[in-house]
Amino acid sequence: MRMGPIFLLAGTVAFVGWIAPGLKAGGSDHAKVATRHDDSSAKKAWLAGETVLSRAPDGHFYADADVEQRRTHFLVDTGATIVALTGNDARAIGLDWNDSDLMPIGRGANGTVYGVPVSIGRMELGGLEAHDVQAAIVPSGLDVSLLGQSFLSHVGNVRIEGEHMTLGASGG
Numbered sequence: 001m002r003m004g005p006i007f008l009l010a011g012t013v014a015f016v017g018w019i020a021p022g023l024k025a026g027g028s029d030h031a032k033v034a035t036r037h038d039d040s041s042a043k044k045a046w047l048a049g050e051t052v053l054s055r056a057p058d059g060h061f062y063a064d065a066d067v068e069q070r071r072t073h074f075l076v077d078t079g080a081t082i083v084a085l086t087g088n089d090a091r092a093i094g095l096d097w098n099d100s101d102l103m104p105i106g107r108g109a110n111g112t113v114y115g116v117p118v119s120i121g122r123m124e125l126g127g128l129e130a131h132d133v134q135a136a137i138v139p140s141g142l143d144v145s146l147l148g149q150s151f152l153s154h155v156g157n158v159r160i161e162g163e164h165m166t167l168g169a170s171g172g
Contacts, residue, residue: 050168051126061165065125068093080148087139130154
């Protein structure tokens, strides 16, 4: 097993948390979001204004969210202060940059991480919506976009119980 990508991901998570310390914390095959036809507990969650994600085999939670009306795949990272977009995901939603826009935005396991700070006008996940979400484009070194606190703080509660993460509504 190659450990380099794991260290790179851990370093990326650390830098995303570092680049915006002032923020308040509040689809793919890996993601299973509650829908109206799921089991009764998922249906109850949907009706209560919650989104339920199932833990992936790698131990993480993934979600597909609409970013500027484009479906984007995310690793849910409760330790990341802001949303971090891969270069490919950023371009897919219409965000562009030049090499001259890159600036040091943090420090990861492999040294300085370069990115472009941006604001996302609208993000939506399972009916949970946020506007003017702080984010950064990380053109290289990030394998999957990260769904951090700049979005999660808008959805209400974030709970992990067993193999499920519940976003939204009140925590009982």
